[in-house]
Amino acid sequence: MRQSSNPVFRSLTRLGAQGGAQAGAYQSYQYGQQQAPYNYQAPATSRTLSVDDIVAKTATSLAVLSVTAVLSYLLTASNPALGGVVAMVSGLVGLGLILFATFGRQQDNPAVVLGYSVAEGLLVGAFTNVLTIPFAGVEAGKLILEALIGTFGVFAGMLAVYKTGAVRVTPRSTRVFVGLLSGVVALMLVNFIASFFMAGGLGLRGHGPIAIIFSLICIGLAAYSFLVDFDQADQLIRAGAPQKAAWGVALGLTVTVVWLYMEILRLVVNLNSND
Known part of the structure; x- marks a missing residue:
């Protein structure tokens, strides 16, 4: 199984090393050195992972995130002073949950996953409001819509690319991607550090050509990350996780x-900025 750049997926593929019924059919792999697979026969009362399971759980996670993002956007739009605070706090909470899920091996815990969706929904809503404040209502809505269409367009496009095999995920390409x-x-x-000493830091998050x-x-x-993630999910299904x-x-x-939505929103805002 190829190693994903996504820490959540990396942790998933290592769970098999624990053995026993709780580990299921996960297998343990490391870059460049495949370890002996852990074979697991699921009990008759259990069911292995399927595409439908992944679709249902992903849809649930994204639905919770979307509803929370809308509420967060409305809240910060009515009180702009809250935007930065909500974005910072929710971002730190989301990061903490990811670290807990990864190192605590709780990534298959529904409470952790949905908690992360809520935290990131708050972040996305506040971030969206902060970034689109310089624009009028209708113009801001247009930029948000473009970012949403772009996000799910890339998602659907990369899924199609993966399914058709137009671009294959290989150990070498994954290592290059991780690098x-x-x-x-970095x-x-x-x-971020440079921003404390000079306005705008290196200009990576400004409005100029470098930022674009x-x-x-x-x-x-982020687009290629979808390919690696799809491949990792496919491998888990085949392994009988x-x-x-x-x-x-x-x-x-x-x-x-x-990550993809926030980057696309930054791009469309920069392309429409007069600064």
């Missing part, structure tokens, strides 16, 4: 959807 992603995260950190190029790179990486693993897959896909 690029690590570089982007740049974000450097930009950086957003395009992030969108490309337990049904509850659907929550972990839903969590991983939700992480990617949120």
Whole structure:
């Protein structure tokens, strides 16, 4: 099984090392060195993971996120001073839940997954409001709609690409992807630190050409991340993972959807900014 860049999926694939009925059919793998698979015969009373399980749990996670995002947007729109605070607090809570799910091996816990959806919904709503404040109501709505269409368009497009096999996920391409992603995260950190010493930091999150190029790179990486995530989910199904693993897959896909939406929104705002 290829290793995903998504920490949630990476943790999922390692659960098989525990063995026993709780581990199910998960298998343990590391970059460049495949370990012996853990074979598991599901008890007659249990059911293994299916595509329908993944679709249902992912739809539930995204529905909770969407409803919360709308409420968060309305709240911060009526009181703009709350925007930054809600975004910061909910972002930290979401990060904490991801770390807890990954290192505490709770990624298949529905409460953790739905809690993350609520936290990220608050973040997405507040972030959307903060980013679109400079625009009039109708114009802001147009930018948000463009970002939503772009997000789910990329999601559907990458699913079609994966299903047709037009682009194949390989161990080498995944390693390259992880390297690029690590570089982007490092740049974000450097930009954040630089912002304390100069206005706008390195310009990665401003409104100039550098910010637009950086957003395009992030969108490309998020799009490819879907391919890796789809492949990981497919491998879990083929391995006969337990049904509850659907929550972990839903969590991983939700992480990617949120990242992609925020990057596309940044891009459309930058392209329509007069600054």
